[in-house]
Amino acid sequence: MNTVLFDVVEDYIGLITLNRPKAANAFSTELLQDLNDCMDLIEARDDLRVLIIKGSGEKAFCAGADLKERASMSKNEVVQTVKTIKETVNRVEALPMPVIAAINGAAFGGGLELALACDIRMASTEASLGLTETSLGIIPGAGGTQRLPRLIGPGRAKYLIYSARRVSSQEAYQLGMIEVLVERGKLVEQVLSEASIIAGNGPIGVRQAKEAIQSGLNTNIETGLDIEEACYKRTIPTNDRLEGIQAFKEKRKPNFSGN
Structure with a gap:
């Protein structure tokens, strides 16, 4: 099973699906490789006007690093994996077309960092978000300490990162972490509608x-x-x-x- 799926769902609109639903779409080594292969294809195209990123299933957008896999890694392997996640997230941010994160469920750690690298974040009312790394004795390593303060201000970002607090999508909307809040079951429909509006512009x-x-x-x-x-x-x-x-x-x- 491919851990990352890519489709062109409407004229000019690309859709990336992180496809490890049983593992909360976490960043395994395989998923990271598949996502970078997908980015190679997208960067080579000039017809896409909008890109959407979502998670497979109903429970998670992306839970961040695959901690079960990481437990067996050496220190050097952990450093290299974190670097790969950061470089992958940076590739998403650097894409020339607008990128929309469709946050259908949990977005923690690296998963939220991926969403922060997108231009627009739209979330289901059932979603929850957080940079939870300090609860594991580490810090966000894929841009979270830099992108979240720029998005919601340093004070609020420090509070969330220091406390490793998870927030509901409603609270995330109030904080400015997400731009659009969508009722459960209607997220994909609403994201496609917004993407179509953008794709219809020059x-x-x-x-x-x-x-x-x-x-x-x-x-x-x-x-x-x-x-x-x-x-x-x-x-x-x-x-x-x-x-x-x-x-x-x-x-x-x-x-x-x-x-």
Whole structure:
């Protein structure tokens, strides 16, 4: 059984499914390899406008590291595995198209770190989230100490990380950890609806907007504004920009080609 599945579910929308439901979709060595193989395929494509990541089953998005497998590892093997998780999560964040995490259940440790690397987090009312590493005597090692403070502020992030506290999706929504809260059983439907809206917009514009936001967040406002200007200029010579203007004049929905 493949531990990671990939499909194109609608025009321009890719879907990654972490497929170890009996192990809470945890990051085994095999799953990490399969996920990186999947990323190779996605990075080689230029037709995807949105990517969705979800977990198989109803109980878990991803429970983080496979602790049963890790118990038999040497110290060096643990260090290498954590590095692989971090590099994999970083690949997700670096994708040019928007990535939506569909959090259908538990998202703990590395699983939440994967969700934090996505652009948008949508969660079921049955989901629970937490960076729980300090309860195991370690710390988040795949970006959690950096991405969570940037998302919800350092004070709240410190509280959650130091305490290893698990929060409900409702509390996570209030904290700003997730952007959209969805009733149980309707998550995939709602995520696909939101992905379709994004995919219907100009793909070059959306990608440049992501580049402007991601790169701008890592610098000061003056440099960020320069980055925004550079990204805007990349949309000027495109056919999509002309199509957007023409569609507006003709009061119709634009048909963006990605050129």
